[in-house]
Amino acid sequence: MDVPFNVLYETQPNVIKLLNNSFKKKRLVHTYLFEGAQGTAKLDAAYYLASLLLCSEKNKPCLACKECKRVIKGTHSNIIEVKPEKGVIRKEQADMLIKEFSLKAADGKNRVYIIQEIDKATASAANALLKFLEESGQGNYGILLTENSYNVLPTIKSRSQIISFVQLWPEVIANKLVSLGIDDEIAKILSNITNSVDECLEMINEGKILDIIDLLKKTAYNFLIKERPPLLVFFEDGKFLLSETDKRYHNIFIDLLIAFFSNLLYLRLKQNEKIMFKSIIHDFLNISVSPNKIITELEKILEFKQRLRYNINIELFYVQMLTEIQL
Secondary structure, three states, X not given: OOOOXXXXXXXXXXXXXXXXXXXXXXXXXXEEEEEXXXXXXXXXXXHHHHHHHHOOOOOOOOOOOHHHHHHHHOOOOOEXXXXXXXXXXXXXHHHHHHHHXXXXXXXXXXXXXXXXXXXXXXXXXXXXXXXXXXXXOOOEEEEEEEOOHHHOOHHHHHOOEEEEOOOOOHHHHHHHHHHOOOOHHHHHHHHOOOOOHHHHHXXXXXXXXXXXXXXXXXXXXXXXXXXXXXXHHHHHHOHHHHOOOOHHHHHHHHHHHHHHHHHHHHHHOOOHHHOXXXXXXXXXXXXXOOHHHHHHHHHHHHHHHHHOOOOOOHHHHHHHHHHHOOO
16 A cells, blocks of 8 residues: 555644654654544655664654655554444454554564554444553554544543644545646546545546536436426436446435535526536526525435435436426
8 A cells, every 4th residue: 555645744744843853852642633624634644653663773754764665654553553344343353452462562663553444343342442542552542533523432532642733625525636637628527526636536447427427418408408308308418327336426416416506506696616527517607597586496406315315216316306306
């Protein structure tokens, strides 16, 4: 695993400064809780701190020595990473970690454990980890990561130094994607779906997201131009989405639909700098739909988005939604 510290440097300079200063002044604590939205480079920061603790050179982290290279590749034996299995961190995982850290490191160096999504620990796992945090021992450092700090056991939070990661502005994500060769409009659209550059690139590589954006444009276009009924357009061109069992993609389509209607609102309010569907939005300059009407339809879409949380017939869901939306 390559750890893109360049993204961390660019987006979380205050975190880097805090970790570096704490290390230089020998004020590192033994347990950190990194909290922040998805895509805010928390895992990168965990490996950066591990590099500080394990680097063999004078100016740490050098990112070039044997120790740093092993950290960056994710192969360092002194780092143990725990992540949820089937959506939860179980007591067995906590017990494994505790057992491993009960043994002394063979090389006598610092050891680091990283627990992703600590908020998903079961009660028994969290309680086992709580005792471990109190007695982890000299030279052992823990880094807990979460997007939902309010779900973390208060006693775990009280025993950790909490570092908050700032959420990235969509413009930052979009500019980064453009610098990587992504089309400007696609970059702006994706930056409003997720706060993570890596997730944007992953979606592009999967291949479905570009088809979903194209389907959204064709469907939304016909809400206003009315060349064909939007429902017909969706069912003719969206068979790939109707057969998709992963609700993530349906949520993405709904998020894009919300974004499109928001763009219509920006157009009516002459807030053109906020528009991201630039390739089609200006076709609607002469369409006389009031801002209040757009807001009403947006509220309908938001209500349908809530329904996606439940076990539903996906074809019937789209029939109802695309029939009810009227401009």
